[in-house]
Amino acid sequence: MSHDNSSPSFLQHHFHDVKQQYETSKLGMWAFILTEVLTFGGLFVAYVVYRSWYPEMFINANLLLDVNKGLLNTVVLITSSLTMALAIWAIQKKNKNLSLVMLILTFILAFMFLGIKYLEYSHKFEVGQLPGEYYSYMGPEIAHINNPHIFFSIYFMMTGLHGLHVAIGMGLIGWLIYATAKGNLHSKYYTPMEMIGIFWHLVDLIWIYLFPLFYLIG
Amino acid sequence: MAENQKQNYLTHPKGIMSWVLTLDHKRIGLMYLFGGIIFFFLGGLLALGMRLELAAPGNDFMSNDTYNNVYTLHGAIMIFLFIIPAIPGALGNILLPLMLGAKDVAFPRLNLASFYLYTLGALFTLYTIVSGGVDTGWTFYTPYSTTSTSNVIPMTMGIFIIGFSSILTGLNFIATIHKMRIPGLTWYKLPLFVWALYGTSLVQITATPVIAITMVLLILERLLGIGIFDPALGGDPVLYQHFFWFYSHPAVYIMILPAFGIISEIIPVHSRKKIWGYKFIAFSTLSIAFIGFLVWGHHMFTSGQSVFSQIVFSFITYFVGIPTGVKIFSWILTMYRGQVSFTPPMLYALSFLFLFTIGGLTGIFLGAVALDIHLHDTYFVVAHFHYVMQGGTIIAFLGGLHHWWPKSMGTMYNQTVANICCLGVFLGFNGTFFPQFLLGLRGMPRRYATYDPQYADLHNYSSFWSAILGLSIFIAIMNLLWSLRKNNKLDPGTNPWGAMTLEWTHTTSPPHPHNFEEEPVLEHGPYDYDKVIVEPTFKK
Numbered sequence: 001m002s003h004d005n006s007s008p009s010f011l012q013h014h015f016h017d018v019k020q021q022y023e024t025s026k027l028g029m030w031a032f033i034l035t036e037v038l039t040f041g042g043l044f045v046a047y048v049v050y051r052s053w054y055p056e057m058f059i060n061a062n063l064l065l066d067v068n069k070g071l072l073n074t075v076v077l078i079t080s081s082l083t084m085a086l087a088i089w090a091i092q093k094k095n096k097n098l099s100l101v102m103l104i105l106t107f108i109l110a111f112m113f114l115g116i117k118y119l120e121y122s123h124k125f126e127v128g129q130l131p132g133e134y135y136s137y138m139g140p141e142i143a144h145i146n147n148p149h150i151f152f153s154i155y156f157m158m159t160g161l162h163g164l165h166v167a168i169g170m171g172l173i174g175w176l177i178y179a180t181a182k183g184n185l186h187s188k189y190y191t192p193m194e195m196i197g198i199f200w201h202l203v204d205l206i207w208i209y210l211f212p213l214f215y216l217i218g
Numbered sequence: 219m220a221e222n223q224k225q226n227y228l229t230h231p232k233g234i235m236s237w238v239l240t241l242d243h244k245r246i247g248l249m250y251l252f253g254g255i256i257f258f259f260l261g262g263l264l265a266l267g268m269r270l271e272l273a274a275p276g277n278d279f280m281s282n283d284t285y286n287n288v289y290t291l292h293g294a295i296m297i298f299l300f301i302i303p304a305i306p307g308a309l310g311n312i313l314l315p316l317m318l319g320a321k322d323v324a325f326p327r328l329n330l331a332s333f334y335l336y337t338l339g340a341l342f343t344l345y346t347i348v349s350g351g352v353d354t355g356w357t358f359y360t361p362y363s364t365t366s367t368s369n370v371i372p373m374t375m376g377i378f379i380i381g382f383s384s385i386l387t388g389l390n391f392i393a394t395i396h397k398m399r400i401p402g403l404t405w406y407k408l409p410l411f412v413w414a415l416y417g418t419s420l421v422q423i424t425a426t427p428v429i430a431i432t433m434v435l436l437i438l439e440r441l442l443g444i445g446i447f448d449p450a451l452g453g454d455p456v457l458y459q460h461f462f463w464f465y466s467h468p469a470v471y472i473m474i475l476p477a478f479g480i481i482s483e484i485i486p487v488h489s490r491k492k493i494w495g496y497k498f499i500a501f502s503t504l505s506i507a508f509i510g511f512l513v514w515g516h517h518m519f520t521s522g523q524s525v526f527s528q529i530v531f532s533f534i535t536y537f538v539g540i541p542t543g544v545k546i547f548s549w550i551l552t553m554y555r556g557q558v559s560f561t562p563p564m565l566y567a568l569s570f571l572f573l574f575t576i577g578g579l580t581g582i583f584l585g586a587v588a589l590d591i592h593l594h595d596t597y598f599v600v601a602h603f604h605y606v607m608q609g610g611t612i613i614a615f616l617g618g619l620h621h622w623w624p625k626s627m628g629t630m631y632n633q634t635v636a637n638i639c640c641l642g643v644f645l646g647f648n649g650t651f652f653p654q655f656l657l658g659l660r661g662m663p664r665r666y667a668t669y670d671p672q673y674a675d676l677h678n679y680s681s682f683w684s685a686i687l688g689l690s691i692f693i694a695i696m697n698l699l700w701s702l703r704k705n706n707k708l709d710p711g712t713n714p715w716g717a718m719t720l721e722w723t724h725t726t727s728p729p730h731p732h733n734f735e736e737e738p739v740l741e742h743g744p745y746d747y748d749k750v751i752v753e754p755t756f757k758k
Contacts, residue, residue, distance in 0.1 A: 028325060040431075064688070
């Protein structure tokens with residue numbers, strides 16, 4: 001029942017051929033992407049509900065976010081999506097070294113994103129622009145505005161969950177670098193790179209929505 | 219080769235580690251079955267504890283606080299640890315690749331990971347119990363769940379983790395059904411159980427992420443006071459109800475659709491007749507899955523939602539009745555002029571038809587706004603829910619277990635005992651829950667440990683029959699386990715019901731470790747009793 005010796009080593013025993021294995025992985029990955037969209041979907045709904053309840057508060061609290069850092073992060077993450085796509089292109093073209101360079105660049109850009117996010121977060125922690133009960137900031141931007149802590153609850157929830165995805169993505173890209181360097185991934189079998197690529201584009205895409213919804217509504 | 223034929227997945231390979239680290243879907247299914255049955259007993263004991271307390275009006279055996287813990291844990295355990303994972307996790311895992319002619323599910327490692335996530339969630343639940351319980355009800359409504367001093371966090375954490383197990387199983391099954399079928403096994407030649415698992419899996423991957431994020435929000439609300447659900451901080455507790463029911467209503471279909479699938483297998487096989495309305499049954503599964511996403515508001519008629527929302531949700535709720543009715547009538551027409559044999563699986567299927575119809579029809583009562591406002595949070599809801607979930611899903615699960623037991627274990631239980639137990643379950647169930655409809659109509663509210671003496675007779679009656687129900691289920695399971703004794707093996711070629719799906723016609727009982735000696739070639743459809751004769755074979 002197992003495959004004969006002519007089958008490639010990356011073909012798992014329960015698949016007929018490489019094509020079936022590839023298509024199955026891809027379908028599974030897209031189904032997973034759907035679950036991710038719905039997970040974030042719950043938070044987007046919370047955003048919509050509270051923004052429609054407190055439109056003025058959202059606009060005023062929005063002024064407390066650092067648009068430049070947000071914009072920089074957007075550029076960083078979009079660039080990392082490009083380098084991820086180029087890594088896949090390079091491995092298809094049998095250019096292992098270029099693929100490795102692109103993966104490492106993606107990893108560095110992801111790290112930069114989290115670094116910038118850390119700077120933003122630590123500033124918010126210092127001035128007390130925090131979720132719920134921990135909120136203490138009383139600056140002029142939000143004078144006479146009720147419930148600014150709700151904005152920060154949603155901000156931290158959504159960017160926090162997104163940041164967690166970036167961190168998980170870094171782990172996965174790190175593994176890709178290892179697997180590519182070792183030669184486990186090559187022009188005939190690069191399915192994991194493609195799947196993690198899809199995941200990485202999703203992480204990018206979610207940020208594309210988060211950035212205007214939090215930083216640009218003023 | 220002769221030696222090879224004797225091999226089956228139960229005995230090969232050997233050793234504890236070959237089970238703990240197995241990637242074989244059949245073994246993973248058995249482990250799910252084992253876990254599910256343990257929690258079924260635990261949840262059942264809690265239920266019997268409640269019935270004991272309710273046998274008489276006062277606080278006879280437990281305090282109000284204990285009672286709150288008992289009903290919360292009963293609900294949470296039965297739903298999240300037994301009903302949701304049991305049919306897809308146990309029967310689905312064992313049967314799906316066999317029915318498709320595949321060697322395994324699409325992602326065997328992910329499958330094992332789902333099982334261990336389930337185990338981890340179960341550990342959180344057990345921790346909740348030993349550390350003092352949780353008293354919010356299985357729905358964890360805010361603001362009580364954010365202020366209660368009981369162990370809400372470990373329990374909701376457990377549900378969060380089990381949610382991921384459920385998502386990964388669903389994802390795995392979808393990929394398996396799309397990509398792992400043997401050549402020639404087109405969509406309309408799939409056994410209807412596979413269609414049911416497909417509909418279930420779609421709901422699992424689209425609804426469960428929402429409960430996951432809701433549980434995270436609830437946990438953060440308790441830990442950090444983020445205020446999303448807290449009116450004191452400008453939040454909205456009703457938003458929690460929306461989030462919760464946006465998952466939990468579709469989750470009702472995660473629980474019942476696989477049961478429909480089992481009934482669609484049992485009835486044609488034990489009536490020896492082609493299923494009536496194959497495509498209608500298949501597409502009614504998908505339409506129930508779809509409509510299920512549009513009706514969550516009918517759980518919230520008393521939450522202060524607008525009259526307009528009430529009317530819309532009520533209206534859409536009635537639509538669920540159409541595909542459900544299509545199924546029921548198709549099953550009845552399948553039996554019409556068939557050779558119905560009263561085997562244990564068939565008796566469970568017949569009980570299902572009777573009980574689920576009562577459950578479904580009373581659901582229409584509750585979908586009507588005016589009536590629901592009267593019946594909301596009464597025993598009428600309790601009875602309806604149990605008629606659907608126990609009378610529907612659990613009865614179908616027991617039927618499926620009896621149907622595929624000879625296939626998956628290679629032994630036959632005592633059929634007379636099984637039939638008597640089925641009768642006991644049927645009578646015990648009706649005796650327990652039918653009086654609860656009456657209690658609810660007379661205004662008995664749910665979730666109370668004590669009640670006015672006017673309700674005593676019906677409660678007493680319900681408690682008495684619940685003992686018979688519990689005992690019957692216990693003996694039924696013991697009867698199955700007793701068949702595993704030594705020297706009770708069936709001939710590997712046994713097909714006791716004369717079924718024609720691939721798991722019966724193309725592999726041994728219990729199946730080969732790789733499912734099939736060689737890839738099966740499809741010779742006929744799953745229910746072609748009008749074209750092919752497959753004789754029941756039963757040899758020791």
